[in-house]
Amino acid sequence: MAPPKPTDTALADPSPWRSPAQRGRDRALKREAVLKAAARLFNEKGFHATSLDDVARQLNVTKPTLYHYFRSKDDVLFECCRMGLEMIEAAAAPGPGSSASGLERLRALMEQYAQAMTMDFGMSITRTPDTALSPENRAELRRLKSQIDRALRGVIQSGIEDGSIAPCDVRTAAFAIAGALNAIAHWYRPGGPLAPAEIARQTADFLIQGLAPRAPKRRQPRR
Amino acid sequence: MAPPKPTDTALADPSPWRSPAQRGRDRALKREAVLKAAARLFNEKGFHATSLDDVARQLNVTKPTLYHYFRSKDDVLFECCRMGLEMIEAAAAPGPGSSASGLERLRALMEQYAQAMTMDFGMSITRTPDTALSPENRAELRRLKSQIDRALRGVIQSGIEDGSIAPCDVRTAAFAIAGALNAIAHWYRPGGPLAPAEIARQTADFLIQGLAPRAPKRRQPRR
DNA sequence: CCATAAAGTTACTCATGAGTAACATCCATT
DNA sequence: AATGGATGTTACTCATGAGTAACTTTATGG
Structure with a gap:
């Protein structure tokens, strides 16, 4: 059940308090992380065989979160x-x-x-x-x-x-x-x-x- | 005007009574027709965007019929x-x-x-x-x-x-x-x-x- | 002429997965 | 402190389409 290996993508920044301007930057980084994980899965298993739940799991979030970054x-x-x-x-x-x-x-x-x-x-x-x-x-x-x-x-x-x-x-x-x-x-x-x-x-x-x-x-x- | 023994070649002769050997041939022809229609639709609309209902409609039959010729x-x-x-x-x-x-x-x-x-x-x-x-x-x-x-x-x-x-x-x-x-x-x-x-x-x-x-x-x- | 199989139909089940609703937090600004 | 906007969660709705059940019809062969 627990993810065997937590695939930390490019989010290896453990600073707990984000600076004001940093926040917007965070968002862009997260967006990109979603794209990267998605691309990898799409290429590996195929677009139709990959659910957004799969993508979300890969990133340690849940599906609805992805809809904060993409419309579909x-x-x-x-x-x-x-x-x-x-x-x-x-x-x-x-x-x-x-x-x-x-x-x-x-x-x-x-x-x-x-x-x-x-x-x-x-x-x-x-x-x-x-x-x-x-x-x-x-x-x-x-x-x-x-x-x-x-x-x-x-x-x-x-x-x-x-x-x-x-x-x-x-x-x-x-x-x-x-x-x-x-x-x-x-x-x-x-x-x-x-x-x-x-x-x-x-x-x-x-x-x-x-x-x-x-x-x-x-x-x-x-x- | 009795129909002479029809040559079993695949002519466009819609004689309503199939010869004995012709039956097996019919089946193969139908199988192939399904494949052809399916290939055309898959190529045009994509595999996932094509339902078997689409394929069946194209051939003037219904979906379950296709399952007489293919398993899936x-x-x-x-x-x-x-x-x-x-x-x-x-x-x-x-x-x-x-x-x-x-x-x-x-x-x-x-x-x-x-x-x-x-x-x-x-x-x-x-x-x-x-x-x-x-x-x-x-x-x-x-x-x-x-x-x-x-x-x-x-x-x-x-x-x-x-x-x-x-x-x-x-x-x-x-x-x-x-x-x-x-x-x-x-x-x-x-x-x-x-x-x-x-x-x-x-x-x-x-x-x-x-x-x-x-x-x-x-x-x-x-x- | 009847049993049987093949070919086709209508009317379903049922899993999946995209997208949403409603609710919970966290942080920044007033 | 209170407001509000991001961000995230759990728990759903809901359409779609593959596959199946059960029945009808046709026609072949004993």
Whole structure:
């Protein structure tokens, strides 16, 4: 009955009297703790197989408490996904001010995207079907996703224009890239043989190099 | 005008008296119709948002009827996924008897895989979280998936060995490829600009060529 | 022509889990 | 001290939908 291991999340601050300004900060921290616990459980057991009672138990509170921070279970999932998407968008957003080639910028984007998919909020984007959300939340999430898709296509396009990326169907390429990166959320496990950074690098390498071998540096002698 | 002995092929002949052998066939057809309707609804509205009443209504019967063909909702989903996975496995299975290079065999596999992901049963593999299934069914599905994964890695490995595929981390490559192909189930829509065969070809092309431009007019390395 | 099984129906049970009501504390401000 | 707004609790309501019971109809085979 008693919780075997009290999962102290980020609430390891034992100061019993909170300062005035600290209170508002507390609230934000608690909100985030709820999201984190929820994301973890959603990813592990699935959204529908996780009740808010489960989430609450994980945090040593009761379900109605969660409703002080979120309006519905739906909203909790939505916020998890939004956090994840914002991480990715932050990686996609850096304006074209940089002097890097399209391919270099795409590599950076892919690697950050990949690493986001190894984190709780990043995973929740792809590991929960968007059909679980209310129509409004679903629409908003779709909007965020397509914003990322647009940014991704933009970088690919500019790489094609500056010659650092081979001409290809941008739409299909963007979908293939996003698919390969999203998949990481499905197979990555913290204890696995590869660290997030390694996965990110290898996956980006693979997408850049392609399956077909490249011709050796030196020109091939004719026949 | 006595009806001659009807050929028991599945023609659109609604003859009200079924032949003896036809009966068993009818049952199989009905079973399949249930699966097809279910897969379509699951993909469209999501597994949890689809009730068996919905499926039954779609077929002009009532829910308990479905229980003559399946033991549970769980089983229905399981069978949908199994159908999809078997399609892919059929593509992955062809023994190494062929004289084609590893890359050629991989292209064929990827294209068939991709096309499967545009069909109802193929979609259900990736569009429903496996957390929806009972532990036993989930384990069995996982088995089938890893069988495909093994086959995929085998083809990649043999391509590396015969020089038709660039050396790379086979595990990561297999995950990236499967991810890119699985993603098709999420963005393909029947009315879209690309037909399944085109999507399959473009995606395979992209994965084979990679993002980085290739040196112009280089002769293929010998094999 | 009757027994039997298959296929389908209507009308339920029943567990689950989201969301709410009403009540209890704690802390800060007046 | 009293007021009031956060925060938290216990104890519910209530809709949904999977699965079942019991009965009807059809049709096959002995």
